[in-house]
Amino acid sequence: MIDRLDRAALDAALEAVHRAGVPGVFAEVRDGDQVWSGAAGVADVTTGRPVDAGMRHRVGSITKTFTAAAVMQQVESGRIGLDTPVGGHLPDLVPGERGEAITVRMLLGHTSGLAEYLPYAYPSLKAFPVLSDTGPESLDDLRFERFDRTELIGMGVSAPPVGSPGVTPGVYSNTNYLLLAELLERATGTTAERYISENVIGRAGLRDTELPTGAHVDGDHSKLYEAWFGMIDPPRDYSVYDMSWVGPAASLISTVSDLNRFYRMLMAGKIVTLSSLAQMRRTRPVVSQEGEVIDYGLGLHPTGAPGQDVFWGHGGTVWGGGALAMTRADGQRQMAVAVNTQRRNTLDASGRPEPHPVDSALAALYRVAMYG
Structure with missing residues (x-):
């Protein structure tokens, strides 16, 4: 049998990410029934405990694909209208003309024009995205803060809009996905976390994936080292953190193996119908939190080298950690990568x-993982 995974190249690319400045990195790459997994570096810089490819990890905004899939299930059932005004569902949260103009599709695709609530919830990030005027103090002050979701939504809705509803490019905003969580709750009569756990995570058969209720990551996991653009030196561990500041927008805990399984099943039409998946893969331009214009669908975005196959998935970051999971459109070739540091770039x-150097090393790892 021909081995379609260049294991030596994958090992070398993973090690290069570690050498470039990531304390620990781990990944899984699949091609059909062939699987490679690897890990390089440490999960704890003090003890030297090594990372392992089976570790559980905070995967940030990869959560959005799970939440989007849950919403699409409710669209399929007829309880939510994809192109109906959100004000009809949530008049208390998005009132008046904006509620009439913003649709569920716009929330899913970040074209609502609603601002990001994060700078208002975290006082030291008030100048975000003007990074040079921000500071990391709020990250410590609010480590165990239990945020109320509707209050966070209120911050985003009351902030100056970042665009007009439906006008592109849209602007990526966690406010959109907290509203979708509220929408799920009113449509299903249960919490968004429970619905997603039972009907998305459960349907995919994921054993090591959850939306956490506390501040800790259960099971074997890495510490997460945040540098906030050199303002935290040495980088500080934020693996213990109350994730109510993002909830069903970015709080998911998973493994690289579970992420690959989820996206493989999603692409096969086993989480939502193929018709719903086609809607999720209809993209429009959106300005990412890094300030780049990307193509974005409904909880999914594509990537791929010119002339090469397109991959679909999502990336995510939290304080100190990050992950990226991408799957070829046919579901055959997949990669999921996790790192335990964030924002080591200086300004x-x-x-x-x-x-x-971490940026280029990760890009090289992604190329080897996706294309060999």
């Missing part, structure tokens, strides 16, 4: 992140 004179 240039204009306040924008400068290139870091």
Whole structure:
């Protein structure tokens, strides 16, 4: 049998990410029934405990695909209308003309024009995305803060809009996905977390994936080292953190193996129908939190080298950690990568992140993982 995974190249690319400045990195790459998994570096810089490819990990905004799939299930059932005004479902949260203009599709695809609530919830990030004027103090002050979701939504809805509803490019905003969580609750009569757990995580048969209720990651996991653009030196561990600040927008805990299984089943039409999946893969331009214009669907975005196959999935970051999971459109070739550090880039004179060796090393790992 021909081995379609260049295991030596994958091992080398993973090790290069570690050498570039990531304390620990682990990944799984699949091609059909062939699987490679690997890990390089440490889960704890103090004890030297090594990372392992089976570790549970905070995967950030990859959560959005799970939440979007849950919403699409409710669209299939007829309880939610994809192109109906959100004000009809949530008049108390998005009132008046904006509620009439913003549709569920716009929330899913970040074209609602609603601002990000994060700078209002975290006082030291008030100037975000002007990074040079931010500070990391709130990350410590609010480590165990239990946020109320509707209060966070209120911050985003009352903030100056970042665009008009439906106008592109849209602007990526967690406010959209907290509203979708509220929408799920009113449509299903249960919490968004429970619905997603039973009907998305459960339907996919994921054994190591959950939306957490507390501040700790259960099971074997890595510490998470946040640098906040050199303002935290040495980087500090934020693996213990109350994730109510993002909830069903970015709080998911998973493994690289579970992520690959989820996206493989999603692409096969086993989580939502193929018709719903086609809707999720209809993209429009959106400005990411890094300030780049990307193509974004409904909880999914594509990536791929020119002339190569397109992969679909999502990336995510939390304080100190990050992950990326991408699956080829046919579901055959997959990768999921997790790292235990974030924002090691320093800022240039204009306040924008400068290139870091980790960036190019991760890009090289992704190329090897996706294309061999």
